[in-house]
Amino acid sequence: MSIADLRENYDKNILLEKDISKNPFEQFGIWFEQARVEGGLEPNAMNVSTVDHNGYPHSRICLLKDFDEKGFVFFTNYDSDKGHQLAQNPNISLLFFWMVQQRQVRIQGRVEKLSEQESTEYFNSRPLGSRIGAWASKQSQVITREDLEQRYQDYEKQFGNDVPKPPHWGGYRVVPSSIEFWQGRPSRLHDRLKFTLEQDGSWNLDRLSP
Template sequence: MTLADLRQNYEQNVLLESQVDPDPIKQFERWFNDAAAGGIKEPNAMVLSTVDARHRPSSRTVLLKDLTAEGFTFFTNYESNKGQDIAGNTAVSLLFVWLELERQVHINGIARQLSEAESTDYFVSRPLGSQIGAWASKQSQVITREELEERAEDFKEKFGHTVPKPPHWGGYIVIPEMIEFWQGRPSRLHDRLRYTRGDDMNWSLARLSP
């Protein structure tokens, strides 16, 4: 079998305008709950895409850690490549892929840093190892495994069981401007419903050709 021979026929579900919530955040919650109930490993995993100062895109997987009416929250090192990209261009894209349900959700929006208090509240809820890791990792910089492990041991010794939040670590909320729901259908006639936020902050819904 070659790559060209790999095909999957999508026939689990449909996505009709009459079925969806007029609020895309509530519709996302429905689909997320389906993914969580379906046993999908890390249903909150999402691909974050950013653009650097030379207009070169980058994508990586991060974890959704909060969802509110305002948007989608994740946490990271502000000095990482993605943090530097966002500092120069706050327009980002998110992609959730739930292959077992033949679904994906694509989001375009603006990333805004959370307050220090909001980031600290989440940081103190993390496991101790994750807190130490936030200090030990020079995220996106070249490092040896030995140096990384030595840094982790050094910070364990320094902080013990009370680890402060690093100043270079915190959260972003992605405020959506567009949310598209994709449901696989037979013969590649997939359902694509796109919500777009207007200047009045209200959402409009349209079907896109697959």
């Protein structure tokens, strides 16, 4: 079978205007909880897209760590490629894809850094190995496996169980300007309902053609 012949029939759910919450964060929470309960690996995995100074897009999978009506939160190394790109251009796109439910959510917006207190509180909640790894990894820089493991061992000896948050590590909050909910439907007649933030702070809802 060729790649062109790979097809799935999307027929599990529907998404109509009368059924969707008027609050996009509430609707996201409903879908996220269904994805968490009904199965699928890491429902908080999301494709994070940024743009570099030459206009080239970059995408990678990160993990959502919190969300509320202020935005969507994730953590990373500020000295990574994505960190440098967001410092130059705070525009960002998130994509969640939940295959079990045949759904995706697209979020566009801008990032703002979390406070040091917020980042430190989350960092201290991470497993010990992850905290040491945040020091050992010069994220996005060229390194050998041997050097990486040596750096981990060095920081493990230096800190023991008392690992402080690195100054170059912390969180971002994605403040959305639009949130689109996509539900797969038969014959590729998918449901696409898009919330767009208006100047008065309200959300406008439109159906988009699939």
